[in-house]
Amino acid sequence: MTQFEQSQTLKRLPEQFFAKLVKKTQQLEAEGHDVINLGQGNPDLPTPPHIVDALKMAASNGNYHKYSPFRGQPFLKKAVCEFYKREYDVDLEAESEVAVLFGAKTGLVELSQCLLNPGDTALLPDPGYPDYMSGIALADANPAFMPLKQENNFLPSYKDLTSKVLEQAKLMFLNYPNNPTAGTATKDFFDETVSLAKKHHICVCHDFAYGALGFDGEKPRSFLESEGAKETGIEIYTLSKTYNMAGWRVGFAVGNASVIESINLIQDHMYVSLFGAVQEAAATALKGPQDEVRKLAATYERRRNTLISGLKKAGCRDIQSPKGTFFAWMPVPEGFTSEEFANLLLEKAHVVTAPGNGFGTHGEGFLRIGLVRPEDRIQEACERIEKLGVFN
Numbered sequence: 049m050t051q052f053e054q055s056q057t058l059k060r061l062p063e064q065f066f067a068k069l070v071k072k073t074q075q076l077e078a079e080g081h082d083v084i085n086l087g088q089g090n091p092d093l094p095t096p097p098h099i100v101d102a103l104k105m106a107a108s109n110g111n112y113h114k115y116s117p118f119r120g121q122p123f124l125k126k127a128v129c130e131f132y133k134r135e136y137d138v139d140l141e142a143e144s145e146v147a148v149l150f151g152a153k154t155g156l157v158e159l160s161q162c163l164l165n166p167g168d169t170a171l172l173p174d175p176g177y178p179d180y181m182s183g184i185a186l187a188d189a190n191p192a193f194m195p196l197k198q199e200n201n202f203l204p205s206y207k208d209l210t211s212k213v214l215e216q217a218k219l220m221f222l223n224y225p226n227n228p229t230a231g232t233a234t235k236d237f238f239d240e241t242v243s244l245a246k247k248h249h250i251c252v253c254h255d256f257a258y259g260a261l262g263f264d265g266e267k268p269r270s271f272l273e274s275e276g277a278k279e280t281g282i283e284i285y286t287l288s289k290t291y292n293m294a295g296w297r298v299g300f301a302v303g304n305a306s307v308i309e310s311i312n313l314i315q316d317h318m319y320v321s322l323f324g325a326v327q328e329a330a331a332t333a334l335k336g337p338q339d340e341v342r343k344l345a346a347t348y349e350r351r352r353n354t355l356i357s358g359l360k361k362a363g364c365r366d367i368q369s370p371k372g373t374f375f376a377w378m379p380v381p382e383g384f385t386s387e388e389f390a391n392l393l394l395e396k397a398h399v400v401t402a403p404g405n406g407f408g409t410h411g412e413g414f415l416r417i418g419l420v421r422p423e424d425r426i427q428e429a430c431e432r433i434e435k436l437g438v439f440n
């Protein structure tokens with residue numbers, strides 16, 4: 049077969065770190081082992097039935113069989129505004145401050161192309177969700193990493209950023225509740241972010257993918273709740289985790305009108321918007337009853353409790369109990385790297401976890417454990433880890 053060479057743009061894309069892990073997991077499963085996969089961030093529960101029913105009904109609406117409006121259905125953008133008002137008391141203007149996305153991932157990757165020129169600088173968390181880097185690489189821009197350390201509750205320490213980096217940076221990615229560390233943001237932190245961004249003319253992109261998943265009675269804050277936030281950036285929200293709709297590919301960006309216009313512009317050239325019936329079901333999700341969302345957060349909270357008590361019993365005393373997301377960030381025992389320990393758990397306990405260094409150099413020394421399996425499987429995983437006796 050003739051090999052056509054990839055463009056320089058594609059060659060800049062970072063390696064898919066977790067591909068090796070997926071392959072090894074599949075191998076063990078193919079050999080017939082009972083593998084407990086806590087390595088991925090794929091919600092395991094179904095979309096609430098009233099949302100599926102809305103899609104079924106809407107699928108037969110002939111209007112939706114045509115092209116959707118390029119910039120998304122006005123009723124979905126209105127539903128987004130209602131959602132932000134109801135959940136966060138944030139006012140948004142539907143046509144200028146909301147962009148409909150094919151999932152958060154698309155928006156997070158295309159944003160760099162919207163705002164960065166080759167050689168520009170973007171600030172991003174380390175460890176962090178890998179797709180921020182994908183967008184930066186496609187834009188041929190440079191990353192400047194902000195370490196997320198346990199001693200700072202996994203928030204970046206702005207005072208450690210040099211004035212040169214702050215001067216150069218055009219864009220900053222943040223994500224709370226945080227993947228992979230499960231850290232959460234405070235009002236003070238977001239307020240500090242707004243003033244830093246204003247002072248240095250940096251556009252903030254807050255990835256709010258786990259916005260619905262707060263524990264112990266704490267509701268995660270939206271970045272847009274901070275005064276002046278809309279002046280300084282956007283927030284990206286997805287229905288993937290809130291409503292178990294990861295396969296549906298629905299998300300949206302909200303906030304600064306100039307950034308929303310740029311996102312809409314790039315999307316005018318790349319896509320026609322989502323299938324109308326999906327947009328109608330998404331509006332149903334945002335506007336309809338939210339009891340399933342509360343039940344979902346309670347389910348993850350119970351799983352968290354099972355995991356944390358099981359791992360403490362196994363001897364992992366330093367693990368912090370996450371206040372949000374569906375992840376826990378576990379320190380590895382002394383004498384192991386993240387990869388060595390993840391390999392040990394995979395090979396000896398058939399428990400899949402994600403080694404922290406896959407999310408950045410400051411992820412070294414940790415594993416990310418997903419709460420995306422039922423409680424009895426999480427319990428079983430902890431018992432298998434306890435049997436290894438590695439924490440003693």
Ligand SMILES: Cc1ncc(COP(=O)(O)O)c(C=O)c1O
Nearest residue numbers: 089151152153177227257286288
């Ligand atoms: C932090 C973070 N942002 C964004 C996404 C992507 O969400 P979506 O399914 O909407 O593309 C994920 C998915 O795992 C995530 O963990």
